[in-house]
Amino acid sequence: GEAVIDYAYWHGMIDSTTKEALHEQYRVCLDGGVPKPSPPFHAFNVPDECSTMGTVLSAAGAGALKGNWRGGPNTYDVTTWDMYPVLLGRNGTIDNFFNNPEIREAIHAPNGVMIWEQCIPGAGRRRLGIDVDERGETTEEDRASFHPTDRMLLLEDDRPLSVMPYISELLDDAGIDVLFYNGDRDMSCCVQGSEKLLNEMTWSGQTNWINPYVNQRGLWIVDDEVAGYG
Structure with a gap:
């Protein structure tokens, strides 16, 4: 988001x-x-x-x-510059890991049958035989001919359900404490997203949560060293 x-x-x-x-x-x-x-x-x-x-x-x-410096920031540690395609492609660490014959054997994946690839653009459209252009996007001709059922199959208007009601139930109804943790270098699961969720969540502690005089930030200490903020 x-x-x-x-x-x-x-x-x-x-x-x-x-x-x-x-x-x-x-x-x-x-x-x-x-x-x-x-x-x-x-x-x-x-x-x-x-x-x-x-x-x-x-x-x-x-x-x-280009060249040896191609790629971009790693989404899970933005201080790292990945030399391979950041989100897509078959040359990344994860792709090479799962396509390693020894790994495939260890996880009982059929060897030599298929290539494992993450994040394939337009995969659902290709499954239905719908053309994509050179960037992996649906062509105008196919977009104009989409049937509502096609749109449903392609999840064109899909939105994930919010987990906020479940979190508030754990806090208020079950009395279970919940810890939210984000790596400070992690852009994919960032603290801004967690804070936005908590600021908008309806629960019994919401008033105190958004009150800076009550909910004051602190330090995360590990082995007498500052390891983070909270």
Whole structure:
């Protein structure tokens, strides 16, 4: 979601002008106000249906360099610059790991039958025999001929259900404490997203949570060393 935009801004990866433009494009994507948003925003064909993560990474320099410095920031540790395609492609560490014959044997995956690949753009459309262009996006001809059933199968309007009601039930009804933890270098599961969720969640402690005089941040100490903030 849009939390990665704020993460990138507060970590100096993008400037304020880019941040505001990305937020605006994200709202356009969610509202469906533009049938075909301008690139790199597009209809659902990557894990992030508004392509926010890929767009933020591009704005932060992913794909700008060639040769030995190609690639971009690692989404789970933005201080690391990955030399392989950041989100897609068959040359990444994860792809090479799962395609390793020894690993395939260890997890009982059939050897030599198929290639394991993460995040395949337009995979659902290819399954239905719908054409995609060179960027993996649906062509205008196929988009115009989409049947409502096709849109359902392609999850064009799919939204995940919120887990906030379940968290508030754990806190209020079950009396179970819940710990939210985010790595400070992790843009994919960032603290901005957790904070946004908690700020908007309805629960008995909400008033104190958003009161800076009651809910004061502290330090995470491990072996007498500052290891984080909370």
